[in-house]
Every structure is written in structure tokens, then in C-alpha cells.
Amino acid sequence: MEFLGLRDLTAGKKIIAENFANWTSGNEIIDNFIKEKQLKYGGSISRDKEAVFEWIPYNEFIDIKEIGKNCFATAIWKEDTKVYILVYNEYFNYYCEKCDNKYDDSYYKWCKECQINQLKNNFTNWTSGNIKLDDFIQKMQLKIYKYNILFEWIPYNEFIIIEGLENYTLAIWKKGPLYCNTNDKKLVRKSHEKVYLKYLYNSQEITAEFSNEVESHLKNDVIFGISQNPDTKVYVLVFDNKYFNYYCEKCDNKYDN
Incomplete structure (x- = not known):
């Protein structure tokens, strides 16, 4: 889910809330967790697009390949490949690929x-x-x-x-x-x-x-x-x-x- 050029956070959160009825994970606890994260949407003043945390059906992923020993995998997200790649790259700028702990020195990626x-x-x-x-x-x-x-x-x-x-x-x-x-x-x-x-x-x-x-x-x-x-x-x-x-x-x- 993305907002294109949206600067009014109140309007953005309203759109998010109105979309709640259009999806479900099948688990009420997870649904509430996702909704809580979505309503913390902060918009962006530096980018034209701002990704929103959401529920993603597993069948939207193709070409899934496990990496390392920390339960991570690469995949192609059929609906929007760019968002997945962005999240993946940023995550390993801050977290160790071997143990999944946050780097003690993220600049040098030192764990x-x-x-x-x-x-x-x-x-x-x-x-x-x-x-x-x-x-x-x-x-x-x-x-x-x-x-x-x-x-x-x-x-x-x-x-x-x-x-x-x-x-x-x-x-x-x-x-x-x-x-x-x-x-x-x-x-x-x-x-x-x-x-x-x-x-x-x-x-x-x-x-x-x-x-x-x-x-x-x-x-x-x-x-x-x-x-x-x-x-x-x-x-x-x-x-x-x-x-x-x-x-x-x-x-x-x-x-x-």
C-alpha cells in the first residue's frame, strides 16, 4: 500500500482506516497489531512514496530462496517488487545477517x-x-x-x-x-x-x-x-x-x- 504525493497525514490515516474492511490475516490479534502499526503512519516529506505496513498473503511471493541460518529469505513480491527490496536492504544495514542481532556498529556492520x-x-x-x-x-x-x-x-x-x-x-x-x-x-x-x-x-x-x-x-x-x-x-x-x-x-x- 502506498500514498502518492500525500502530505495530509490526517487524510492518509483516514484512508488507511477505511481500508480495514478490505483485508484480514485470519487472526484477530495479528489484524489488530497491523492496524495499530498502520495508524502510526508518519508520511514523508522527502520522498514521493511512503510504504505502509500491511498484511501480505504468502501466495503473492514467488522465487523464494532461503539465505543464511536466521530464517530469512529473498523473494519477488508479485504486486510490488520495489517495496520488498527496499525493506530487505535497509534491514541488513542495521541487523546482522548471521545472528539477527542489531549491529554494535552499523556503519561497519560489526556484530x-x-x-x-x-x-x-x-x-x-x-x-x-x-x-x-x-x-x-x-x-x-x-x-x-x-x-x-x-x-x-x-x-x-x-x-x-x-x-x-x-x-x-x-x-x-x-x-x-x-x-x-x-x-x-x-x-x-x-x-x-x-x-x-x-x-x-x-x-x-x-x-x-x-x-x-x-x-x-x-x-x-x-x-x-x-x-x-x-x-x-x-x-x-x-x-x-x-x-x-x-x-x-x-x-x-x-x-x-
Whole structure:
């Protein structure tokens, strides 16, 4: 049902109400639900056509094809194909095609729940060799705040050391950081990424203070993960160069402003 160029909402709602007797779903509860939605018709000041929510007999659909595992299907609506396509496209701009939950970031079509499930399934594919550290890393991974950075265990031999700085070591990470590819919802790597290594000479235990520090860096989108020098057993935090947007490169204190 459409209104062509209709600007008077009162008149539009009157036409809708007068049409109630011309259709039924066969279920009074559903009929009342549809009527309630129809009477909330808001018109449009930016388009010539405004679609109205309505009951659609199933036999009006042809070429029905199921997609994914979330009870959705594509179809051709014989009476008006354009309306169906419009609704379908807009829905998946906001809702995940895999789980049907609303995207946490609709611009990048990022679903946090789906990514968490993917990370959980990947837990058995890596280990730091330390159960407590593995548990800590897994905990940090499940606290993801954005689609584009993931905290992980990084074997030390993946780094090519370039030079030592005052508080950090500049290196190239051969495999590169892990990202969520929002196009196909897969974890991918950006190889040969420049990173900064911070050696934790005075911290061999995972304390609450250490955990809070890592979580803070995750929120700022500046940390890639943790590693360990196999010779000295010193743990190493691995940072993106965006770290220095928040912390002083000379003294490592957080900027006052």
C-alpha cells in the first residue's frame, strides 16, 4: 500500500482506516497489531512514496530462496517488487545477517556477539604456555570495544627489531595485527606492521593494576597484545603508534591535555 504525493497525514490515516474492511490475516490479534502499526503512519516529506505496513498473503511471493541460518529469505513480491527490496536492504544495514542481532556498529556492520563467538572458537589455536596468561588474554579479547583491534598473544620471534628508543623498542611485526574484516566477518592480518614494544621489567605477575592498564589501552584502540622475551622471560606489551597520541614518548606519562 502506498500514498502518492500525500502530505495530509490526517487524510492518509483516514484512508488507511477505511481500508480495514478490505483485508484480514485470519487472526484477530495479528489484524489488530497491523492496524495499530498502520495508524502510526508518519508520511514523508522527502520522498514521493511512503510504504505502509500491511498484511501480505504468502501466495503473492514467488522465487523464494532461503539465505543464511536466521530464517530469512529473498523473494519477488508479485504486486510490488520495489517495496520488498527496499525493506530487505535497509534491514541488513542495521541487523546482522548471521545472528539477527542489531549491529554494535552499523556503519561497519560489526556484530560484537558474532566476533566474540569467533574468538572463543579460536581459543584452542594458540597458547602463551602460561595458563594464567592465556586466561587473561582471553578475558581481554572478550572485552572488545571496537571492530578493528584485537588483543592477542604474540610469539616474540614474530618481531624484527629495528632500534631501541628511550622507553620503547621499535620493531616490525611480521604477521601483523589481527582485525575483523567487516565485509566477510573473518579475522584477517595486516602483515609487516610497525609496532612499539614496551618491556615490563618490573612486572612478572598479572595484577589488577596491570589488567586495568591493558583495558584502558584497549579502549583507546592502541594496544595489539602481549609477548615474552624467551631469553629474559620479560613480558612485552605491543603497541600501535597511536599510543603516542595519549602517552609521552620521552617519559611514558599520560599527556595532561
